[in-house]
Amino acid sequence: MMRGTMARLVLRRMTSRNEDHFILMYHHVGPMDRLGSLSPYVVTPAAFAAQLAVIEARRLEVVTLGELVAATSGERALEPRVVITFDDCPRELLDAAVPELERRNWRATFFAVSGKVGGHNDWDVKRGSPRVPLMDWSDLRELAARGHQIGAHGSSHTSLRRCTHSEARAELTGARETIEQKMGTAVRSLAWPFGDIPDGYAGLCEDAGYDAACAIFSMSRKVLSDPFAIRRILVSERDVGLRMRVKLSRSYLRARPLIVDRRALKSTGAIPGRTT
Numbered sequence: 001m002m003r004g005t006m007a008r009l010v011l012r013r014m015t016s017r018n019e020d021h022f023i024l025m026y027h028h029v030g031p032m033d034r035l036g037s038l039s040p041y042v043v044t045p046a047a048f049a050a051q052l053a054v055i056e057a058r059r060l061e062v063v064t065l066g067e068l069v070a071a072t073s074g075e076r077a078l079e080p081r082v083v084i085t086f087d088d089c090p091r092e093l094l095d096a097a098v099p100e101l102e103r104r105n106w107r108a109t110f111f112a113v114s115g116k117v118g119g120h121n122d123w124d125v126k127r128g129s130p131r132v133p134l135m136d137w138s139d140l141r142e143l144a145a146r147g148h149q150i151g152a153h154g155s156s157h158t159s160l161r162r163c164t165h166s167e168a169r170a171e172l173t174g175a176r177e178t179i180e181q182k183m184g185t186a187v188r189s190l191a192w193p194f195g196d197i198p199d200g201y202a203g204l205c206e207d208a209g210y211d212a213a214c215a216i217f218s219m220s221r222k223v224l225s226d227p228f229a230i231r232r233i234l235v236s237e238r239d240v241g242l243r244m245r246v247k248l249s250r251s252y253l254r255a256r257p258l259i260v261d262r263r264a265l266k267s268t269g270a271i272p273g274r275t276t
């Protein structure tokens, strides 16, 4: 094989693995008057629909996180894709968000707290936020049957940075095993509770059987460079129109590790993240 051809193939392979992708992070879609104190993790149904319209206008392909991870392990160069993720799995999403996605034939990735399924967001309530019912196992099974991905968000929504190594391992393994047992499908994706990434996180994920973990901030150069600290874009109520178009730009992705993530890291002295 010609040397130049080989170099191009290697370059193409590297490019496909490190392509820019937009991993969006949502929590609640519902009315501000009831959920407002959970802001900025709440978007109204109107803002959510407007945000999806921007994705649609950009003609970006929407895939689940599992589909993206599988696609980037191949050699084919990928155009930028959008992954829509929801942490915590509040029940209101079934009426306020899922129909908007499915109307466009899009599928999302939902991160469930295995020990709180069918319960409520007690970790928010402890901080004075409103009580929000969470999806039960039948809701999650229904979503999975319609093509959505169900990932794990820990067993008890505890910050794993405040746990011992063995406690963190039990949280991650327990979440995967419980969801797999209740759903009857494999669970390979995780979202760190509160976005907090513990020491030794890559080994923890591998030992617990995950192949991808979503963070919020990451010091990796590109979105998927570190599969266990995948950088996500927080989408809030204000991100409509131009703001949403900016967040769905390559310039924004390239600026994130240099500006937003670095600033966040500096402010806490560690890879941070405070979210519900």
Ligand SMILES: [Zn+2]
Residues within 6 Å of the ligand: 087, 088, 153, 157, 193, 194, 275, 276
């Ligand atoms: Zn959460």
